[in-house]
Amino acid sequence: MRIGIFGGGQLARMLTQAAITLGLETVIFERFADSPAGRLTRREVVGAWDDTEALTRFAEQCDLVTLENEFVDATILATLEDRGLPVFPTAATVAVVQDKLTQKERIAAAGLSVPAFQGVASPDEVLQAGQILGWPMVLKARRNGYDGYGNATLRTAEEVGPAWERLSKGGNALLVEAWVPFVRELAVMVVRGRTGETKAYPVVETVQRDHICHVVRVPAPLSPAEANRATELAVNAVRAVDGIGIFGVELFALPDGRMQYNEMAPRPHNSGHYTIEACVCSQFENHIRAVLGWPLGEVRLREPAAVMINLLGQRNGVVKPEALEGALAIPGAHVHLYGKREVRIGRKMGHVTAYGATLAEAEARARQATDLVAI
Amino acid sequence: MRIGIFGGGQLARMLTQAAITLGLETVIFERFADSPAGRLTRREVVGAWDDTEALTRFAEQCDLVTLENEFVDATILATLEDRGLPVFPTAATVAVVQDKLTQKERIAAAGLSVPAFQGVASPDEVLQAGQILGWPMVLKARRNGYDGYGNATLRTAEEVGPAWERLSKGGNALLVEAWVPFVRELAVMVVRGRTGETKAYPVVETVQRDHICHVVRVPAPLSPAEANRATELAVNAVRAVDGIGIFGVELFALPDGRMQYNEMAPRPHNSGHYTIEACVCSQFENHIRAVLGWPLGEVRLREPAAVMINLLGQRNGVVKPEALEGALAIPGAHVHLYGKREVRIGRKMGHVTAYGATLAEAEARARQATDLVAI
Incomplete structure (x- = not known):
């Protein structure tokens, strides 16, 4: 069973890692060779997604196709579906989601609260x-x-x-x-299977820095009623686009406790990386289960609290593996590097997840480790 | 940073998975192509370990060499050390351990209890x-x-x-x-770094069926004093062979509560697979940390109890990926398939780990899932 992935970056890499555990293989279709995910498979197709010859070479090796980003044009996905190849999320879903105008029209039409x-x-x-x-x-x-x-x-x-x-x-x-005068930015990973089975991971708080996801805290500091409203909104948004697979749904928490839709990504999401260690089944494994039509895994937190912090490039140059060494000494910090050969200032190079009895404890550990990574 | 591994089976595969997370690459040296681990890297060397040309091709791609089994002749490892390539565990350690007579002589000479x-x-x-x-x-x-x-x-x-x-x-x-009239067979995974830093995972009980590790229960049902004796014996055994890396040490628990040494494997071990989900840092990641001279990860259990059951081939033929589907419906069971193309009766094809509040709960979940795997 071979799962084709449009894209070969860190999300395709972590999807491939989950696939390996289940005894599956991935086929990676990326514009350049030796991508973080392409390196993990014999079946790496190098080329542009709109290159018909490369697309055919890719499709012929796949039993099923998915994606790690929403930039692949939905019309390309539709040509694969026309050949009889299963594509999840479907071309129709990606078409709606990849255009933020049609995405929001769909969400608004479903009666969900959107700015x-x-x-x-x-x-x-x-x-x-x-x-x-x-x-x-x-x-x-x-x-x-x-x-x-x-x-x-x-x-x-x-x-x-x-x-x-x-x-x-x-x-x-x-x-x-x-403009939304939000008090917090939230995100919910929602996984929906081919049978319609749907599960939502705990609501997380995301903190952006320079528009990049910087810190993710879970569970988000919300009342149970607020968390329920956020979860319901996220699940309904994924249903509104007939999403199949994992979706990252970003929300705004308003001062009065209401929730508003921000946007969604039809794929694994940076705000869900914490699930690898902190939940029973990760967003990556659940995506694979969902697109294969297999039973979904448990989405519950295994620990009271978890915090993820992105590792962003601090300079321009070649990555040195010793960058991690100091951080590995921090107990309970899980350090991930994405295998990118080149570091650039601000580039997402990896992440750290830590858990603990409280958010404060988890965040202290995650920050301690992050500060010791010299990348 | 590239870590060469002698062998391309499931242990090399799980080592590679751990290496990927840390941003490292492996070079796999196996007698046949498309091995479970070889498939995950561009750097697969196919050939016999005693083929000088293949060995050179392997060595040239590695910054450091380790192994997934103790069958590689220590004299081959010594030739790599002579070239200045770091090998861990060292050729000297492997020489002692790979011969059960010299292994036991060393253990006895260290004053440890051995049959x-x-x-x-x-x-x-x-x-x-x-x-x-x-x-x-x-x-x-x-x-x-x-x-x-x-x-x-x-x-x-x-x-x-x-x-x-x-x-x-x-x-x-x-x-x-x-012959030892044991009441239980135990095992302890011990990791020892290049600096001498040593950590021992919790003592597990192993249940063999037809001489193959079948069930692993952790923590083993022992008194604290018994667990301490087992841990101390295992740690001293690894020190006695000057082991660096992860070691699986098998022990006998005697009727009077004393512990006796059985044997050791100088590598990740079937009795340590549970560490992937049930401990903070897995045996595989800790092996990599140890051989690189990096700080060791936490070995503590994240759950009160965990049980691992091997998935053995039930027939001869080609593996079907759908084999897992039923088992994935069992909450909290983590199912691993090793990506072997062919199943044979009794062949180790994968394993299931489940955890729970008690050993009984964990074992019930693991058995439920295992029973639903049709491989």
Whole structure:
């Protein structure tokens, strides 16, 4: 049984690690050779996803196809489905999700709480939207944005012109969203199987730094009612897009305790890395179980609290494996390196997960270890 | 940083999985291509370990060398050390351990409790030994025995001839050991770093079936004093052979609560597979930390109790990945398949680990899952 993955980065790598344990193999389709995941399989297809010859070579080796990011064009996924190859999440789901405008239209149509948004075709339309949504607003590329790339916060009308120019470069379509005065950013990993069986991992708090996920705390410090509302919203959002596989759903917690939808990723998610050690079944194994139509694994926390911190590149150059050595001396810290050959400032190079009796204890351990990684 | 491994079976595979998480790579040296571990790396060397050309090709790709079994001749390891390549466990350690006679001589010389034994050069010497050791005795090949291959229990003098013929075939040297009226078989995984730092995992009870490790229960049902005696014996045994890396030490628990040494494996061991999910740091990650000279990870149990059961082949033929599907429905059971293409009756194909509040709960879960695997 061979599972094809669009993409060969750290998410494909951790999916491959989970597949190995289950006796399965992955086929990695990535633009360059020797990717973090490509290195773990004999079946590495190097090429562009829209290169028909490479796509065929990939498809012929797979029993089933999935993805590690939402940038693969849904029309490419549809051609695989047309050949009779199972693709999960489906081309239809990815088509809706990979465009933030259609994604939010779908969520709003399902009656779920989402900040006001609208598509905009010109700077003038952004200014008009400002009359309705109020300032500040967030201007976003409809497609291919990640880690803050493709986003701009507009505080005043004067900021519209430069932001438009930057984000619309190359013909990107844009949307604007109302600014949300959130008190916390939350995320929920939801896994939904081919049979419709659905499970939600505990709600986590995510702390961004420079638009990159920096710290994840679980369980999020919420009342049970708030946690239930967050979970329900996330599960309903995945159902609204008919999602199959693991989904990372990002939410805003409002000052009055209500929850609002932010966005989703139709794949394993940085906010779910803690599940590898802290939950019974990881987001990666559960994704594989879900797309194969196998029974889902337990999503419960094995420890009272866990904290994950990303390891971001601190310099530009070649990675040295000894980077980890100091951090390994911290009891209970689980250190992960993604095997990227080159480090760049701010690049996601790995992560640390620690658990403990309290969030404070877990976070102290995770920070202690993170501080000792010299990458 | 590339770690070379002699052997490409399930132990090398699980070592490779641990290496991946730490951002390291392995080089796999196995007699046949597409081995369970060889499949996970671009650096697979196919050939016989005593083939100088293949050995050189292997050595040139490695920063450090280790092994997944003790059948690699220590003289081969010594040639690598002579080239300046670090090898752990060292050639000197492997030389002592891979011969059960010299292994036991070393353990006895260290003043540790070991059943009476002696080398035997003929059936007559076996019969003479019977006068001293008493019947039954165990006749063993000094080298290359595993899972009961290379062992014979001699109940009477009449059984000596046929057993001698079978075990000495091909010129194998043999030894005899006194039969031990044990009440339990125990094992302790001991990890010892290049700095001498040593940690012992909890004592486990092992249950053999047809000479193959079948069930592992942790913690072993012992009094604290018994557990301490077992741990101390195991740690001292590893020190006695100057072991570096992870070692599986098998012990006998005697009716009066004393412990006796049985044998050791200078590598990850079947009785330590439970550590992947049930301990903070697995035997595989700790082996890698130890041989690299990195700080050792925590060996404590994360759960009150855990049970591992081996998945043995039930037929001869090709493995079907769906074999696992039923077992995955059992909550809290972690199912591992080793990726062997062919199943044979009795072949180790994978294992299940389950944990719980009690040994009984963990074992019930593990058995439920194991019963649902159709391999």
